[in-house]
Amino acid sequence: MTMSEQVPGTNRATQAVDDRNTTSTETTGGHWMQVTDVAAYYGDRMAISGVSMTIKPRAATAIIGPSGCGKSTFIRCLNRMHEVGLGVNRVTGSVLLDGHDIYGRSVDPVQVRRYIGMVFQRPNPFPSMSIYDNVVAGIKLTRSPSRTELDETVERCLNQAALWDEVKDKLKASGASLSGGQQQRLCIARSLAMQPHVLLMDEPCSALDPIATFKIETLINELKRQYTIVIVTHNMQQASRVADETAFFLAGEDRIGKLVEFGPTNQLFTNPTDSRTEAYITGRFG
Amino acid sequence: MADTGTLSFKVSPVSPLAPDGRYLARKFYGRFMAGMITVAALVGVSVLWLILGYVIVRGAPAINLDFFTQRPLPYGEVGGGIAPSITGTLLILVVAAVIGVPVGLGCGIYLAEYGRGTIVEVIRFCSDLVAGLPSIVVGVFVWALLVRQVVGNFSGLAGAVSLSIIMIPIIVRTVEAVLLLVPYTLREAALALGVPKWRMVISVVLPSARAGIITGLVLSVARAGGETAPLLLTTLGNQFFSWNLLEPVGAIPIQLYNYAVAPYPDWHTKAWGAAFVLISVIGILSTLARVATRGNNR
Numbered sequence: 001m002t003m004s005e006q007v008p009g010t011n012r013a014t015q016a017v018d019d020r021n022t023t024s025t026e027t028t029g030g031h032w033m034q035v036t037d038v039a040a041y042y043g044d045r046m047a048i049s050g051v052s053m054t055i056k057p058r059a060a061t062a063i064i065g066p067s068g069c070g071k072s073t074f075i076r077c078l079n080r081m082h083e084v085g086l087g088v089n090r091v092t093g094s095v096l097l098d099g100h101d102i103y104g105r106s107v108d109p110v111q112v113r114r115y116i117g118m119v120f121q122r123p124n125p126f127p128s129m130s131i132y133d134n135v136v137a138g139i140k141l142t143r144s145p146s147r148t149e150l151d152e153t154v155e156r157c158l159n160q161a162a163l164w165d166e167v168k169d170k171l172k173a174s175g176a177s178l179s180g181g182q183q184q185r186l187c188i189a190r191s192l193a194m195q196p197h198v199l200l201m202d203e204p205c206s207a208l209d210p211i212a213t214f215k216i217e218t219l220i221n222e223l224k225r226q227y228t229i230v231i232v233t234h235n236m237q238q239a240s241r242v243a244d245e246t247a248f249f250l251a252g253e254d255r256i257g258k259l260v261e262f263g264p265t266n267q268l269f270t271n272p273t274d275s276r277t278e279a280y281i282t283g284r285f286g
Numbered sequence: 287m288a289d290t291g292t293l294s295f296k297v298s299p300v301s302p303l304a305p306d307g308r309y310l311a312r313k314f315y316g317r318f319m320a321g322m323i324t325v326a327a328l329v330g331v332s333v334l335w336l337i338l339g340y341v342i343v344r345g346a347p348a349i350n351l352d353f354f355t356q357r358p359l360p361y362g363e364v365g366g367g368i369a370p371s372i373t374g375t376l377l378i379l380v381v382a383a384v385i386g387v388p389v390g391l392g393c394g395i396y397l398a399e400y401g402r403g404t405i406v407e408v409i410r411f412c413s414d415l416v417a418g419l420p421s422i423v424v425g426v427f428v429w430a431l432l433v434r435q436v437v438g439n440f441s442g443l444a445g446a447v448s449l450s451i452i453m454i455p456i457i458v459r460t461v462e463a464v465l466l467l468v469p470y471t472l473r474e475a476a477l478a479l480g481v482p483k484w485r486m487v488i489s490v491v492l493p494s495a496r497a498g499i500i501t502g503l504v505l506s507v508a509r510a511g512g513e514t515a516p517l518l519l520t521t522l523g524n525q526f527f528s529w530n531l532l533e534p535v536g537a538i539p540i541q542l543y544n545y546a547v548a549p550y551p552d553w554h555t556k557a558w559g560a561a562f563v564l565i566s567v568i569g570i571l572s573t574l575a576r577v578a579t580r581g582n583n584r
Contacts (some may be wrong), residue, residue, distance in 0.1 A: 028485040084477050085470060114480030128493035138479035141489050187475070194479055 029196035030057030031098050031115075033078065038093035040073050040082065047073050047088065048257040053247055055198070060220055060229040062243030062265065064236055066280070069249040069258025071232045075155050075200050078102075078230060079116035080109040097197060114142065117196035122204045123183030124188070125175030132171040134186055138194040153193050160187035162219050181212025185219065192227075199223070201231040205238065217242050236281055240269050248277045336369075341561050348559025358525050358541070368560050370527045374536030375567065378445045378521065379511055381531065384408040385456060386450035386510075387503060393454070394461025399487050417455035423553055424451050425516030433520060434512040442528070442535030445521030452513055453506040460502025464495040497579040514539035538564045 005157045012203055033055040040047045048070035055061050060234045073088060080093060080102060082088035084136050095102050102112045125134045135154045139145045145153070154171065158164040163185040166176070175186055184204060191199055201220070220229060220242045233239050237241040246263040246269070261268060261277045295468035352367045359366030393413070397406055410489055425448055432444040468491050476486040492499065517523070523540035524533070 074289045079478070081474065081478055085474065110477075110480055110482050112480075113478055116481075118474075118478035120474060120478075121473060122471060124475040126472060126475065126490055126494070128490075137476070137490075140483065141476070141479070141481045142439070178496070190475075190479065 004188075007259050008073070033198060033228070033230075034096040034099070035078070036094045036096075038074070038077055038091065038095060040070070040077055040088050041087065041090040044086045046256050048249075051093070051257075051259045052250075053259065054263050055102065055228060055230055056226050058224060058226065058244060059244040060224045060242050060247045061229055062239035062245060063230065063232045064234070064239050064280075065249035065257070065260075066251075066285070067234070067254070068257075069251045070137060072202055074249065075118075075202050075230060075232050078198070078200055079118055080112050081118055083109055095162075096181060112186050114138075114194055115197045116200060117194055117198070118200040118202065119184070119191055119192035119204045122207045123180055124186050125183050125186050126195060127174065127176045130172045131167050131175050131178070131186060134175040135193050137190060142194075157189040157192045158186075158263075160192050160223065161185040162215065162222070175221050179212070181208050181215060184208060184212070184216060188216075188219065188223075196227065198228045198230065201229065203232050203234060206234065213238070224250040236269070240265055248272075248280065249272075250276055250280070299415060319510055338565065341558060341565060344386035344555065345558035345560075345562035348555045349562065353556075354563075357527065359550070361553065368536075368538065368541050368556070368563065369539035370536035371538045371560070372442045372563065372567070373527060373529075374442065374521070375511060375564075377529065378442055378517075378530075378537060379507055381443065381446035382449035382453060382510055383507060384505075385446060386453035386506065389450070390454040390457025390506070391461055391499070391503075394465065395487060395492075397458065397462040399483075399491065413455045413458045416451065417459070418530055420515075421448075421452055421513050422515040422519070424448050425519035427451075428516065429519040429576065437532055439532075440520065440522035440534045442521050443531040443534050445517050445535065445537065446517035446531070448520050449510040449513060450463060452516070455511045456509055457502055460505065461495075461499055464498030464502065466489060471543045485577040500575050500579050504572050507571060511568050511571075512539060512564060514543055518543070518574045538549060538567070 035053050035055070036049060038051045039049040051074060063075060065071050073082065076082040076088070077091050082091065091103065097112075097115060101107070102116070125131075126137060129137060132154050133140070133152075135157050136145070136150050137246075138152070139153060155164065155168075158167060163182060166182060167173075167186075170177075175183065176187060184207075188199075188204075205216050208216065217238060220231065223229060224242075224244070231239075231242065243265045245263065246265040249257050249261045249269065250260045251257045261272060261274045263273075268277065269281055272281065343373050352365050352366055353369075355369050356365065356367035357370050358368060393409065397409060401409065426526065428444050428448040428451070432447060433440055437444060472490055472494060473486060476490045477483070481490075517537050517540050521537055521540070522534040523544065524536040526536075528535050542560040542564065545560060547554040548554075
């Protein structure tokens with residue numbers, strides 16, 4: 001599956017609608033992203049600079065690096081989440097989804113996020129909704145789905161998130177009644193319900209215990225057969241367990257985060273080309 | 287027990303844990319302060335019970351079925367009630383809420399979710415100023431505008447408008463405060479699903495803050511329900527049943543005032559009775575709100 005299989009000229013909206021009507025995305029080639037020379041600014045201060053990488057379809061790409069290296073800022077630039085809340089007010093460079101600029105002049109950030117979902121550090125199910133409603137919150141709040149579609153989506157997504165067996169008898173219970181690990185899988189199911197092209201995960205296990213972490217990692221390895229996943233993690237072992245490709249970010253003296261090295265996970269961990277990568281993965285700093 | 291295998295340790299002759307003089311002083315001071323705080327708490331609560339108890343004791347003789355169902359009778363005639371004032375107060379409060387709740391809620395949502403920079407400070411400041419306005423000033427303003435100009439006479443509508451002016455800043459402040467308590471991560475979660483912002487506010491933020499919002503609304507209604515000064519200048523009061531918002535309408539605080547300033551002991555008892563009814567109406571509203579918001583929140 002090379003990039004050229006995707007037809008850049010295809011109208012993205014039409015393409016997206018087609019995907020939605022296909023019950024299995026196995027028939028398509030998967031979705032890829034191309035990041036070129038991205039820089040982000042907090043006010044006048046540059047936070048990340050000159051980041052370029054290709055995010056391969058149906059694979060997990062890990063972003064590792066010490067605190068303050070701009071990994072979270074970067075992943076938010078991939079679905080324009082930085083535009084809400086976070087103080088980032090300017091992003092330069094280009095970010096393409098299947099060849100189409102998500103920062104394009106006529107592109108609505110709300111639309112971008114329907115195709116590029118995100119799972120956050122701390123599980124954040126909607127406390128006022130049941131487990132069932134949490135899963136379908138996205139489709140319910142963006143269109144008027146039928147009852148059958150809702151039921152099907154809930155079962156499909158909870159299965160995909162490996163949560164169905166644990167909650168199938170209490171779908172009406174509050175999402176907040178679940179354990180932390182279950183809540184995080186509920187949040188993953190909620191993102192999957194939108195049938196995203198790409199799933200971004202910002203340190204999804206940092207608030208979880210090792211057993212819950214293991215379940216999420218197993219899940220990621222399962223999901224990447226079907227979805228394109230980008231995961232930020234401060235845990236290098238996690239990157240090596242789930243990611244096909246890994247990007248190492250580092251902020252220098254100037255506190256500007258840069259992409260130091262990017263390549264197949266195996267190669268980056270066993271045979272890094274940059275001395276700073278080697279220093280980081282062997283635990284000499286960070 | 288001193289033998290712990292190969293090592294043994296000496297027991298220190300002086301315990302480092304023995305109390306010293308400062309410890310006892312600290313302990314005394316701590317207990318003294320706790321006692322003072324407890325007394326303050328009891329005084330605060332007892333004021334409520336004193337007022338409530340006194341109102342009940344003085345008002346109880348006036349309370350009977352007629353009091354809730356009959357209209358007031360002229361002095362000298364036995365019996366009669368304050369029913370037109372009860373229905374009038376409910377009518378005025380409903381209309382005031384219909385005007386005040388959308389404006390207050392909208393303004394609170396704007397401040398918490400949409401406003402940025404100076405405009406937020408300006409709105410907040412103005413809202414606080416309105417909250418601080420003496421209610422009689424609100425009454426005079428509405429009197430000059432509605433009673434003298436637009437409607438042309440004392441009216442229930444003018445009363446409702448003046449009460450809504452009193453309600454709005456209370457609603458704005460509580461709504462803004464409870465919306466800001468909703469964790470930012472929930473907004474992020476909704477936006478990351480590609481939910482438009484307005485939909486996020488309505489379907490995620492507002493339901494999460496439901497209990498707080500309802501409490502704020504009830505608080506504002508309770509506060510407005512007890513206002514007297516603006517009503518004297520706007521609705522005037524009415525001894526007869528009236529559902530016409532363009533005519534004078536009765537209200538419990540006005541009836542209470544009229545009874546209280548009269549020279550007749552019977553009317554004084556009725557004034558206490560009216561006070562009891564006023565407290566009860568507000569108490570019932572608050573309790574209903576509590577019951578309605580109990581359960582699936584949190």
